[in-house]
Amino acid sequence: MTPRHQRTVGRRKVLFALGGAAVAAPVVAAIAPHALADPAPKSGTKAAAGPLPLTIVNNSGAFDNANVHVYIVGNQDGKQVRVTPEGTLAPISLSDNGPDGFTDYALSLSGSGETRLSLPYMSGRIYVALGAKLKFKAVADGNGNAALQYPAGWVTSDPNYGVLHDCAEFTYNTAGMFCNTTMVDMFSVPLAIRLTGSKDQTTGTIREGGRDAAFAAVKQVEEFSRLVVDDTRIIAPGHGLDAGLFPDDYFAPYIDEVWSTYTGKDLTVTTNAGTFTGRVRADRFTFDGPAQVGFDKPSTRDVLFCDGKLAAPNDGTTGPVAAVLGAGFNRTTLISHPAQPTTDAATFYGTDLTNHYSKAVHAATEDGRAYGFAFDDVADFASYIQDTAPTGFRLTLTPF
Template identity: 70%
Template sequence: MSMHLSRRKLLGGVAATVAAAGTGLTLASPRAIGAQQQAAGSLPLSIVNKTGKFGNSSIWVYIVGNQGDRQVHVTPDGKIAPVQLSDNGADGYTDYAIPLSGSGDTKLTLPQMSGRIYVALGDKLKLKVVTDGAGKAALQYPAGWVSGDPNYKVLHDCAEFTFTADGMFCNTTMVDMFSVPLAIHLTGAKDQTTGTLKDGARAKIFSDLAGVEAFAPLIVDRDLRVIAPGHGLDSGLFAKDYFAPYIDEVWNAYGSKDLKVTTDAGTFTGRVSGGQFAFNGPASVSFAKPSTRDVLFCDGALAAPNDGRTGPVAAVLGAGFNRTTLHDTPAQPTTDPAAFYRARTTNHYAKAMHEATTDGHAYGFAFDDVAGFASYIQDTAPTAVTLTLTAF
């Protein structure tokens, strides 16, 4: 498994201003490239509407994020503009919406920045500029998992990206919620696509989760969206002790045998002793017994600092807990997807997301990139990117 930067680090203040966001997914670290690509300052971006349900006139795009230490949005002509309190209109919200073309594909220009491409269907998003703790203008992002959010009833979703002189690094995401099926096509040194759902998969996600008692309350308005279980836990919709039996099984199992975790930094060997899962190898790292929330958010006892030691081991443990491969496989990470989500107590939300995609890749939880199963692609010499709203 390669070393990764957290979404918080890549997107900077973006995640901090999402109401009750709580967790982030991961993107691979950019690699250095030649002078020709370093000189490129923008990338052609196409938005393609294949929903079969919404016309172009009922869909809006928002490109928001960070450029350096300032929060910005992209205008319809591809220019970067800082977010400002004065952008809030009479209704208290900004209008950063970019309408789709009257027909056909919408051609835009993506400047170098890190952020999100939101799509809103049927109604515009209500985004508000506020003042953050440092006194700077900051944008409040949609939080579709919070019932009091002004965008709770709006059908919307997003893809994430970091576009710099080092290349384009992008992914679809279900880490917080799933609502709109999206696919990313990236051209450059290679030709890559990820995020595409199988025919009928959106409806199957809702029906599959409706059939799992613990996960059914995460569905909003039958098929508007499904909330990730971590956010559901924080909202009282998901059991705080859901993973407790499995966590206990893992803790008990490795009290009497070793767990080997292989990372780019080397192989760590761990055993539970004195309540701590202690590992030796390239470095000595240890972890307290995680809670269900820690597992779902890959945080708390499973937090992964970008230190090359604790971080890589935490990521593998987090993936093993969510995929429920830890108890039966003493050499991690497990790389055979046929072994994932086999336990009765497992992350059925992430399972449904992976079963829905044509390539089996999805970002169902924050460390889904472990062993390369995230809906993430990158190119160090990108020439164009396309975001497609696929069939409902």
Template identity: 65%
Template sequence: MITRRSLLGGLAAGAAASGIALAGRANGAPAPSAAPRGPARSAAGMPLHLVNHSGAYANSSVWIYVVGNDGTQQVHVTPDGELKPVALADNGPDGFTDYAIPLAASGTTTLQLPRMSGRIYTALGGKLKFKAVEDGNGKAALAYPAGWVAGDPNYDVLHDCAEFTYNSGGMYCNTTMVDMFSVPLAIQLTGAKDQTTGTLKDGARDRVFADVRAADGFDRLVIGDRRVIAPGHGLDSGLFAPDYLAPAIDEAWSAYAAKDLSVTTNAGTFTGRVRDGKLVFTVPQGLKGPSGGAAPTGTVSFDKPSTRDVLFCDGTLAAPNDGTLGPIAAILGAALNRSTLTAHAAQPTTDPATFYRERLTHHYAKAMHAATRDGRAYGFAFDDVAGFASYIEDPAPKEITLTLTPF
């Protein structure tokens, strides 16, 4: 399964000096091609239907952007359904590109979605400003909106996005709240079967804003009626306490200094204990690595994570694709975000009734899961652990529909 952690290929969300998110390399994906900019080509693929049921904005006030990477270079889809490379020359007199795709005057808008990895942005009430820049290799790339940064040129624009990878293996897509939540979006994917995810309950947008605002320490993450930003970004912006989860993390490390922690992945079950401040797991003999070869023997260990490590699922909880440390990191990160690690010595926990029950918990993710009809959301990057992410895939996709659902 392709998870969000590997979904986007060339779409890394690195921070540019301007505070804009910069699309670059991720997970070892190839950098944009060094070849000269080629001509636009037909975006042959499958139909992408865009439906505006927001009830708050007319079609004439909604714009769509399909941007990403085709495996060799950064690209965007034009209103005419062509796939074009990003170019510095696309920046206009204002210093930004105009890659906006307007919706049809009424009803459904349909265009062809090519094979690529990327994001489908929705902007309501105003256009987004994507800036074409040079990446670290001197190639054309895009500086993406960063709605959680007050100085970002798109900060005042109501916007959100869905993510996808469409390749020879099929379609892999999700709605995401990992960075922020603003516009209710739902995805319907039709192919070998008919699947939908991301749909909010009636009135749930207001409920998310209210629930996050009411949670102790989370209130400053609510930016008017525009968006709620994820606590990790709030931490980086001085809007969220950098040591918020420290007592819960300390409690877990203390608990497993006195008893074993069992973590089961696709590769097997690992047993861990805290020794000299590190959570150390024994690698079972005969374990296979991700490529089928023998996995490293001995132990894998984790330093005690910080609140930031937990919220971003990074730092000491970074998850390499190594078949051992990576899967354990993901499960530990999910357990800490869901506040189940201390109370449940066998991980991962799979009963959502046990999630977010502690006072110190990820109240933002809790609110997002409570808001969706299927209970699934991407409130943090490891939310796919045990299948709780707003993610769907299909090996034989025929069409995909992105719907702006009612506010």
């Protein structure tokens, strides 16, 4: 499988486009979520055909089916859409807002047992809300088109801040099904996805006691402790930084050490385009290889969001190198391993100063895969699966 950080669409740009509501002004989702696929099937592969059977299973043990609400929202052909209970697509409309100013796009689960739905071609998110419904607001975007404000569980002023909720992401089109469980923004509800088709795959399953262990692990690290919101969610440190809950210079000592280390020796980064060899010159990390690419010294925020000085354009050269650097910073493997990307998970997060949030959510999953930061797919450690000939998709709320 081609590593996702080497594909044509960058996660980080997509993540910001689906950021939900910000403190100062709402942000409207404009393009598809993180799980983006190639636009067409590869030669010789079987194309996905028609609506995909979707099964929702509530094994949470904490909420019965009547108190679990599902939302399927996203984009198709550049337009924002939602899935109706009948499995059809409906455009987002300003008239969908009710008297309270919000839409009600909730899909109810069956009275008991599994709930079977139908998923049409689209890119989007499947949200689950437990105990209360989510408040999505239809608004006009900058071009006057109807768009949707997404929940932002990391923003205290967001109307959904008090609602226990989470989501999985997907792109389903003629090329197949491409999906993940995500903790890039936050971790709250244990979710697992199973994709059947040319093979049977599962990822995202939280091990027994894993949710509690993740909350406890993050809470015991002083700089990360304020990211834990009661028993509701853990906010990702990047969002915590923006909210004043996380130190904006946390990674500064490690960043400085990386710059100092590679002033005197080379770092190699291997991508699909080839191997790049880099060294810090005049305070800029410059790489030679298939192309010359360079990076100014990033900030802690740049590291956590894999953006800013570590932005990954879709150019096939700078983008892949930036993704590998972003992963190396978050996993704190850059100094110990001068050949990147590192593929031995036992070497990740081995320093006291590391991304303890990502470390905790990886430790919480049965397969060790999670999306703790935007380029956690580097070396295939993300909770991401795909199939070019899918026959069914299953989303399970696993025990708390």
